[in-house]
Amino acid sequence: MSGETLRDVLVAALFGILALAALLFLIPTGVQAPSTVEQAALSPDFWPKVIAWTTLVAAGLLLVETLGAARMSAPGPTEDPETSYDHSFVVGLLRALALIVVLFIYSMTLERYGIVVPSIVLLPLIMLFFGERNPLTIGVLSLVLPLALYGFFRHAAGISIPLGVFG
Amino acid sequence: MDVILQALSLFLSVENILVIGIGVLIGTIIGAIPGMTTPMGVALALPFTFSMAPVTGILLLLGVYKGGLYGGSLSAILIKTPGTPAAACTVLDGYPLAQKGEARRALDIALYSSCIADFISNLALILFAGFLAAFALSFGPPEFFTLIVFSLTIIAGVSGPSLLKGIISACLGLMLATVGLDLIYGTPRFLFDEWQLMGGLSFIPVLIGLFALPEIIHRATRRPMPPGARRQNLGKGASLADLKRVLRSVFRGSIFGVILGAIPGIGGAPAAFLSYSEARRNSKNPENFGKGEIEGVAAAEAGNNGVAGATMIPLLALGIPGDVITAVILGAFMIHGLRPGPILFEQNQVMIYALFMGIMLSSLYLLGIGKLAIRFFSHLATVPNRILYPIVFVLCVFGAYAVNNTLFDVQVMLCMGVVGYMMLRLEVPVAPFLIAFVLGPLLEDNFRQSILIGDGDSTIFVRGPITIIFWCLTLMSLFVLIRARITAARTGRQSVLTSGG
Numbered sequence: 001m002s003g004e005t006l007r008d009v010l011v012a013a014l015f016g017i018l019a020l021a022a023l024l025f026l027i028p029t030g031v032q033a034p035s036t037v038e039q040a041a042l043s044p045d046f047w048p049k050v051i052a053w054t055t056l057v058a059a060g061l062l063l064v065e066t067l068g069a070a071r072m073s074a075p076g077p078t079e080d081p082e083t084s085y086d087h088s089f090v091v092g093l094l095r096a097l098a099l100i101v102v103l104f105i106y107s108m109t110l111e112r113y114g115i116v117v118p119s120i121v122l123l124p125l126i127m128l129f130f131g132e133r134n135p136l137t138i139g140v141l142s143l144v145l146p147l148a149l150y151g152f153f154r155h156a157a158g159i160s161i162p163l164g165v166f167g
Numbered sequence: 168m169d170v171i172l173q174a175l176s177l178f179l180s181v182e183n184i185l186v187i188g189i190g191v192l193i194g195t196i197i198g199a200i201p202g203m204t205t206p207m208g209v210a211l212a213l214p215f216t217f218s219m220a221p222v223t224g225i226l227l228l229l230g231v232y233k234g235g236l237y238g239g240s241l242s243a244i245l246i247k248t249p250g251t252p253a254a255a256c257t258v259l260d261g262y263p264l265a266q267k268g269e270a271r272r273a274l275d276i277a278l279y280s281s282c283i284a285d286f287i288s289n290l291a292l293i294l295f296a297g298f299l300a301a302f303a304l305s306f307g308p309p310e311f312f313t314l315i316v317f318s319l320t321i322i323a324g325v326s327g328p329s330l331l332k333g334i335i336s337a338c339l340g341l342m343l344a345t346v347g348l349d350l351i352y353g354t355p356r357f358l359f360d361e362w363q364l365m366g367g368l369s370f371i372p373v374l375i376g377l378f379a380l381p382e383i384i385h386r387a388t389r390r391p392m393p394p395g396a397r398r399q400n401l402g403k404g405a406s407l408a409d410l411k412r413v414l415r416s417v418f419r420g421s422i423f424g425v426i427l428g429a430i431p432g433i434g435g436a437p438a439a440f441l442s443y444s445e446a447r448r449n450s451k452n453p454e455n456f457g458k459g460e461i462e463g464v465a466a467a468e469a470g471n472n473g474v475a476g477a478t479m480i481p482l483l484a485l486g487i488p489g490d491v492i493t494a495v496i497l498g499a500f501m502i503h504g505l506r507p508g509p510i511l512f513e514q515n516q517v518m519i520y521a522l523f524m525g526i527m528l529s530s531l532y533l534l535g536i537g538k539l540a541i542r543f544f545s546h547l548a549t550v551p552n553r554i555l556y557p558i559v560f561v562l563c564v565f566g567a568y569a570v571n572n573t574l575f576d577v578q579v580m581l582c583m584g585v586v587g588y589m590m591l592r593l594e595v596p597v598a599p600f601l602i603a604f605v606l607g608p609l610l611e612d613n614f615r616q617s618i619l620i621g622d623g624d625s626t627i628f629v630r631g632p633i634t635i636i637f638w639c640l641t642l643m644s645l646f647v648l649i650r651a652r653i654t655a656a657r658t659g660r661q662s663v664l665t666s667g668g
Contacts, residue, residue: 008329011593015335022342032354039623044349044356047611048342055338062331092388099387100585103560107581110564110574119561126560130386130553137554145558149565157203157211159569 008066016059022052099129114164119146174520182223187525190230191532195540197231198238201248201375201566205235206491213495221503222518226525228496233285233475233529236435237537240277240468245270245547246559248379248566252370252605253435253471256443258378259325259598260456260463267459268402270545275405276461277468278537280417284469286530287421288428288476292483293523299429299477300484306430308616309627313637314427315610318437318602320641321444323648325457325598330652333599336590340600343368344607351615363575372567372580373604379563380584381591383556401545405461413465416446420466424473429480431487435471436605442470448644457598476526483507483519 031045040046102125109118123142132138153159190212197208208231216224239254244261257277264273291299306314319337326333346357347367358364420442427438446466447456456463479496481487486508488494500507505515512519547555567580590597621627629635 007593008332011332011335011595014593015339019338026357030355030357030359032356034352034354037352039618041618041623042351042615044352044354047614048345048356051338051341051345055335055342058331058334058338062329062335065331095387096384096588099384100588103581103584107574107577110577115564115568115574119564123557123561126557127553130556132551132553132557141554141558145561149561153565153569157207157569159572161565161568162574 005066008062012059012063012066015055016063019052019056019059022048023056027052095129099126102126102129110162110164112164114162114166116146116150116161116163117166170516171520173517174524177222177517178521178524180223182219183226183521183525184528186219186223186227187230187529188532188536190227190232191234191529191536192230194231194234194236195238195241195536196234198235198251198254199241199540199544200238201242201371201379201562203566203569204251204371205232205239206495207569208232208235209492209495213499216499217502221500221505222521222525224503225496225499225522226529228499229479229522229526230529230532232492232496233472233533234536236472236475237278237281237285237468237533238540239471240281240464241274241540241544244273244277244464245544246379246555246562247382248559248563249374251435251471252374253439253467255374255378255601255605256436256439256467256471257464259443259467260458260460261467262378263457263459264461264464269459271401271404271541272409272461273459273464274541274545276409276413276464278534278541279405279410280413280420280465280468281472282530282534282537283414283417284421284424284472285475285533286527287418288425288473289523289526289530290476291425291429292476292479292526296480296484299425299480302426303429303431303481304485305631305633308613308620309630310633310637311430311609312613312617313628313634313641315437315606315613317637317641317644318441318444318606319610320644320648321440321447322599322602323645325447325596325602327457327594327596332595336595336597337599337603339586340603340605341607341610343373344604345611350612351619363573367608368579369570369576370605371570372576373583374601375563375567376580376583377587377597377601379559380580381587381597383560384584384588385591386552386556401549409461413462415449416442416462416466417469419445419449420469421473424470424475425477427470428474428477431481431490434490435474437609438470438474439467440470440602440606442466442473448647479526483511484509486511 027045027048031048033043033045037043102122106118106122120142123145124138127138127141150161153161193212194205194208197203197211198205209228212227212231216227219227236251236253239249239251240257240261243249243254243257244265247258247262249255249258261273261277264270322333322337323330326336344367346364348354348358348365349356355365420438423442423445424435424438427441428435443456443463443466446462447453450456450460450462452460452462478490478493482493482497486497486506488497497507500511505511505518550558563580564577567576568574570576587597589595590600617627618625621630629638
C-alpha cells in the first residue's frame with residue numbers, strides 16, 4: 001500500500017469514525033431538541049444529522065475509491081526552496097508534537113499569569129527551537145514585542161489584556 | 168446643480184479632506200493586525216466623531232471602514248493570518264505568491280483590485296442606490312439560501328485532486344458552524360456545559376488557527392536555515408500586464424460585491440468567495456488557483472471591497488444597516504440627529520452629496536495609503552521564519568484574545584491549529600472547510616427560515632425567478648465540474664477544473 005493510499009484510508013477511517021460518533025453519541029447527547037417540533041427540518045438536530053450522514057457517505061466512498069480504484073497521479077508538490085531542510089519523518093513529527101505540547105502548556109498558564117509574562121517566557125524558547133541563535137535579537141524581541149502589543153491593545157484600542165497575578 | 172455646488176462647499180474643508188485620509192490610514196493598520204476587526208476599528212473611532220460636524224464624523228468612519236476592508240489583505244498575504252473571513256479567501260492565492268517570492272506583486276494586485284472595486288462600488292451607490300435597494304428587498308430567506316448553495320459549489324473547485332476529501336473537509340466546517348445556541352429554539356448544540364460556546368465558535372480565532380498555526384507547527388519539522396539565509400524576496404511589484412490580465416475578474420468581482428453588498432446581512436465573505444469561484448471558472452489558468460494565481464487574489468479582493476460602497480445603499484436609501492459596521496455608522500447618523508432613509512434624501516440632499524464626494528475621495532486615499540502600507544508591511548516577508556513565526560504566534564494569541572476579550576478563544580485558536588496541522592499532514596484541503604464554516608450559518612439559518620415561512624412547503628425554494636436562476640446556475644456549475652472530473656478519471660489526466668485547492 002503506497003503512502004498516499006494509506007493516508008487516504010486513514011482520512012476515510014478517521015472521518016467515518018467521527019461521523020459515526022456524531023450520529024451515535026455527540027448529536028444525541030450534545031444537541032438538545034424540543035420534544036415536539038412542527039417540522040422535522042426545523043429541529044435543532046436536523047442539520048447536524050444531515051452533515052454527519054453526508055460525512056459518513058463521503059468517507060465510505062473515499063474508502064471504496066481509494067482501495068478499489070487505481071489512484072490518479074497527483075501533480076507534484078510546488079517547488080519549495082526549503083525542502084532540503086526537512087527533518088526525517090519521526091524527528092519532524094516529534095518536534096511538531098513537542099511544539100504543540102509547549103503551546104498548550106503556555107495557553108494553560110494564561111489564566112493565572114496573563115498573556116504578557118508567559119509570552120515573554122515563550123518567545124525565546126520558540127525562537128531557539130526554530131534556530132535563532134542571536135542573543136540580542138532573542139532578548140530584545142522577547143521583551144519588546146509582548147510589551148508593545150500590550151501597550152497598543154491597552155492604550156490605543158482600549159482592550160484590556162489580562163496580566164494575571166502580575167496585574 | 169445648486170445642490171451640488173452647495174454640497175461641494177460643504178465638503179471642501181481641510182477637516183473633511185484630512186479626516187478621510189486619517190480614517191483610511193487607521194482602518195488599514197487595524198485591518199492588518201490580526202484580531203483587530205474593521206467593526207472594532209469603526210466602533211473605536213465613533214466617540215471621536217461626537218464633536219465633529221456630521222459630514223466630517225461620518226467620513227471618518229467610512230474611511231476606517233474602507234481601510235479596514237483592504238488592510239486585512241496585508242496580513243493574509245504576508246503571514247497567512249486573515250484578519251477577516253473575507254480576507255481568508257485572499258490567503259488562498261496571496262500567501263502562495265508571497266512564498267514564491269512575489270509578495271509585492273500579490274500586495275499590489277490586492278491594492279489595485281481593492282481600489283477599483285471600491286470605486287465601482289461607490290459609483291453604484293451614487294447612481295443606482297434606489298434601484299439596488301429595491302432589488303435587495305426582493306431577497307428573502309429562500310433567495311439567500313439558493314445564493315449560498317450556489318456559492319458552495321466552489322467547494323468542488325477548490326477540493327484539489329480528491330472531491331471526496333473536499334466534501335469531508337466542508338462537512339467538518341459545516342458541523343463546527345452549528346456549535347452554539349440554536350437560533351429558533353434556543354436550545355444548546357454541542358456546548359457540553361461550556362457556556363462560552365453559546366455564541367458559537369468565533370470566526371477569527373478559527374481562521375487564525377486554521378491558517379497561521381499549521382504553518383508554524385509545520386515549520387518545526389524542518390531544520391533551521393543557516394544564519395543569514397533570507398526567507399524570501401519581495402519580488403517586483405505588479406506590472407501593467409498583470410493588471411490587464413486580472414481586470415475582467417476585478418470587474419466581475421466588483422459587480423458581485425455591489426449586488427451582494429446591497430443585500431443586508433450578506434457581507435464581504437460570500438462576495439469574495441463567489442467572485443473567486445467565478446474567476447477560477449472563467450480563467451485560462453484555473454489549475455493555478457490555490458497555488459499562487461494573481462487572478463485569485465484580484466477576484467477575492469474585488470469581491471470583498473466591492474461591498475464597501477454598496478453596504479451603504481440599504482443604509483442610506485432605506486435606513487437598514489446591512490452589517491455591524493453600517494449599524495455603527497447608523498448610530499453616528501442618529502447621534503447627529505439624522506435618520507437615514509428616503510426622508511434623508513429629500514431633506515438633506517446637500518449633506519448626502521457631500522458624503523458621496525468624500526466617499527469618492529476615499530478610493531484615491533486608499534490607493535495612496537495602500538501603497539505606503541505595502542512599502543512598510545512588505546518587509547515582513549523578508550524576516551527569517553525562525554524569527555517571524557514566534558512573532559506571528561504571539562500576535563495570533565493577542566489577536567485571538569482581543570476579538571471577544573476571552574482567553575477561551577486562544578484555546579479555540581490552538582485547537583484549530585492542531586486540526587489544521589492534521590489536515591495539512593493528511594492532505595485534506597482546508598479551503599472547503601473555510602468556505603463551509605463561513606457560509607454554513609447563513610445556509611442553515613436561511614434554510615430554516617424558509618421552511619418556517621413556507622410552513623414546511625419545500626416549493627418555497629423555487630418561489631420566484633431569483634431562486635430559479637440560482638438553482639440553474641448551481642446545476643450548470645455542478646454539471647461542468649462533475650463532467651471535468653469524469654473526463655479526468657477516464658483519461659487518467661488531471662483536469663484543469665479538478666486540480667486546484
